Amino acid sequence: MRIILLGPPGSGKGTQAQRLIERYGIVQLSTGEMLRAAVAAGTPVGLRAKEIMASGGLVPDDVVVGIIADRIEQPDAKKGFILDGFPRTVPQAEALDELLKHRHLKLDGVIELRVNESALLDRVETRVAQMRERGEEVRVDDTPEVLTKRLASYRSQTEPLIHYYSERRKLSTVDGMMTIEEVTRAIHRLLLALGAIEPKTHAKAAQAKTSAKPAAKAAPARRAGEKASKKAKKPAKAAKKASKSAKKAPKGTKKAAKKTAKKTVKKTAKKSAKKGPKKAPKKVTKKRAKR
Ligand code: ADP
Numbered sequence: 001m002r003i004i005l006l007g008p009p010g011s012g013k014g015t016q017a018q019r020l021i022e023r024y025g026i027v028q029l030s031t032g033e034m035l036r037a038a039v040a041a042g043t044p045v046g047l048r049a050k051e052i053m054a055s056g057g058l059v060p061d062d063v064v065v066g067i068i069a070d071r072i073e074q075p076d077a078k079k080g081f082i083l084d085g086f087p088r089t090v091p092q093a094e095a096l097d098e099l100l101k102h103r104h105l106k107l108d109g110v111i112e113l114r115v116n117e118s119a120l121l122d123r124v125e126t127r128v129a130q131m132r133e134r135g136e137e138v139r140v141d142d143t144p145e146v147l148t149k150r151l152a153s154y155r156s157q158t159e160p161l162i163h164y165y166s167e168r169r170k171l172s173t174v175d176g177m178m179t180i181e182e183v184t185r186a187i188h189r190l191l192l193a194l195g196a197i198e199p200k201t202h203a204k205a206a207q208a209k210t211s212a213k214p215a216a217k218a219a220p221a222r223r224a225g226e227k228a229s230k231k232a233k234k235p236a237k238a239a240k241k242a243s244k245s246a247k248k249a250p251k252g253t254k255k256a257a258k259k260t261a262k263k264t265v266k267k268t269a270k271k272s273a274k275k276g277p278k279k280a281p282k283k284v285t286k287k288r289a290k291r
Pocket of ligand 1: 008009010031032033035052053054056057058059060061064084085086087088089092141150
């Protein structure tokens, strides 16, 4: 399985990536984490990235593309990977397409976690407060000022990727305002629909009921697409079919997700009305704190 998680800071990419790697045994490739490690180790890359990261800007494309190119060559990435924080610009996405093409690898899909911007600052603030409580070192870019800059970078440089991948029929969107558990379930359903995972080994009975059909259609087509030589027409058709059915499935998922989201939002609103405005998704902050 090769997927990209796309979303602004605080959208829950790290949390969901953690859950995916535990469940499917693939690796998470987080450029943010790799860069932080480089900064901590004082490598040449780290030295180049340090100031840029601290100010909320983006590290040059050639640097992160180089890091990812090396990383996907590692044996542990052979089974598949989740890209978290990469690509972050259109040139990075183009470079990734090239990298994968040269290695005859296929991207299963791009999952966008869509969240209300107003929730992001709260989420990050809570994460910081909890890290402080635990006596952990807080990320230098987790301040309200830098977060505003990170959000601006996301909007201007990363958001165009939504259009990029949707044009290439790779994009699926999940409502990131649902509970962590619900988001995980929605992602799971998408992965089934995309044929990125096998229904029998991973689906629970209830999930299989709703998702088995499109997944069954999508899987053989995807395999055909993977084996496809450039000239072969059939596999191309099959791949098209797969992306169609994959597209169809999220629709149903989206509807269901919307319903649940509405419920959740209502519930949350009620709860926070009682508790005060800062209703923090505990698990999100806990997991994100690890990064
Ligand atoms: P976030 O939690 O904001 O998504 P990350 O942990 O993914 O942040 O990344 C932290 C910082 O590392 C970014 O603000 C940016 O400076 C740098 N960075 C990470 N990934 C990339 C990338 N693909 N391209 C450029 N800069 C990156």
